[in-house]
Amino acid sequence: MPAIDELITEFSRLPGIGRKTAQRLTYHLLKSSPTETRRLAGALVRVADEVKSCSRCANLSDQDPCEYCGDERRASEQVCVVEEASDIAAIENSGNYRGLYHVLGGRLSPLDGIGPEQLNISELLARLRDGVRELIVATNPSVEGEATATYLHRIVSPLENIRVTRLARGLPVGGDLEYADGVTIAEAFAGRREM
């Protein structure tokens, strides 16, 4: 396959990018300097080679433990559960939360064959034994996200000395965490309630 076509095809495999956009991106790169294009290629290679899943929280990072798990100033008695690593960036941008994270790697969805075993739930339970006092469930407000929250609450609540809280329902209906703005997320955290 000719080089140009190959790149167009690769771009169009990305989410939200159709054939036309893929073409535009490709020709944009062809017009820019080779240095810029190589820098982009280098960044792609680095992401592929260096980014791993954190062995504690499953966040994506080039360090293990990741920058949050490795930061001793963060409050280790608070753990915030999110569906995807990309949700962490949204919460960090909101500015107030100073605890740790745990990435489930999805949400419960029997229709897609995703049960508790397919998510990082046993890892979460193991972590909770080390002095965690509050589990903040920040799964999305979708039906699946809510069901996942209910499930987590049910299995965590028998553990002693751990509060399970859920973000307040300030998020837009059907709106995922990663699309919510910082103020909204900060309010949802501030208004979180015991499940």
Add this chain to the structure above:
Amino acid sequence: MQHKGFRYILKSPEVLSQSDHPDEPREVDSPTERVILKALRLRHFRNFADLACEFPPSGVAIVGPNGSGKTNLLEAIYYLGIFRSFRGAPDAELVRLGDDTFRIEGTVEGPDGERSIAAAYQKSTRRKKVEVNGVEVERLSDALGAVGVVALSLADVELVSGPPAARRRFLDILLSLVRPGYLAALQRCRVAVAQRNGALRSAATAGELQPWTDELVNAGTSVMRERAEWAVERADGFSRYHESISGGPGARLEYRSSVGPPASVADESTWQARFREALASAEERERQQGRTLVGPHRDDLDLSSAVADEEDRAIRRFGSGGQQRTAALALRLIEADTLRDRAGVEPVYLLDDVFAELDRERSGSLLSLLEDGRSGQAVLTAPKPADIALRGGLEEWSIGGGRLER
């Protein structure tokens, strides 16, 4: 807030004298405001290549033989109300043969002034687009009901004689238009049922099934309550319309829930508790069948004739063709009442050959019901020039070959 053109549909129910006193006859002597379809343009829709017309404020009678596209025209007008075919046809079927995209544009005048609304669908990309005053809406639900419209058709008999799903669809469309939050709850409920069925089929443990049951109960309860409350509110009107059209007995309208006996108004927690009990007792069968057997997706609207000294009889099973048609018309009339009471605005009435299969008496009664206190614009179709003089005799246009002629 950007679409101030249809602000009137967002009025809160308290502002309107909606359902506070369902037993009292509704006031009909105050002149109601109405929405008028002023102009319509169709491109590549069904059998129309390109059609443009302007409608008189009182309405029009469209006359043409079967197959001339009369119903297609009404279908296009209705499409501007809910962005779906009233015949339940998939969008791809609405595109003219050999074309890829249809477009419907309407100019509508309501109490808040004039606005334009357009809907388009492209078959190849499966993309649907809706514009209000030239601005594309982000979600279709933002523009739902921007054109208030009620369609009465011969096929409505299916509403009464057909399976429960037909009546649920009727309820779901209507309540999505008039009850804030209904559509969102319905969508959550559908997801919850589908996921819960998935969990049942994958032999989920009790602990794994529970979260889906919780979601179903939360979303499903509000759907069932809204439906049941609506049925209680409208039962009286249904009976009165049935009586007027048939010249005979009234009829009963009741929401029958799979969750329990005929449900009247109950509070949220009573419904939830009942729903949970019903699910618990069905669980064994549910696990065997791999699907959820209790919930809004299994409910029905019961229509029965109320003859004195006799047990109520389900019109669906025991009614004659005439009785079933009468009940269907009564349902459409309470649909119109619901839309009007919500918005304070008379909808546009689309009458698809409805007088054809009614006897003289029933035709006459329907005609007076449509004229008595209902000032809405009427677009009527008939296979031949009508002897029915609705709104003092509507202008008559003929239709054929994808064209309209005055």
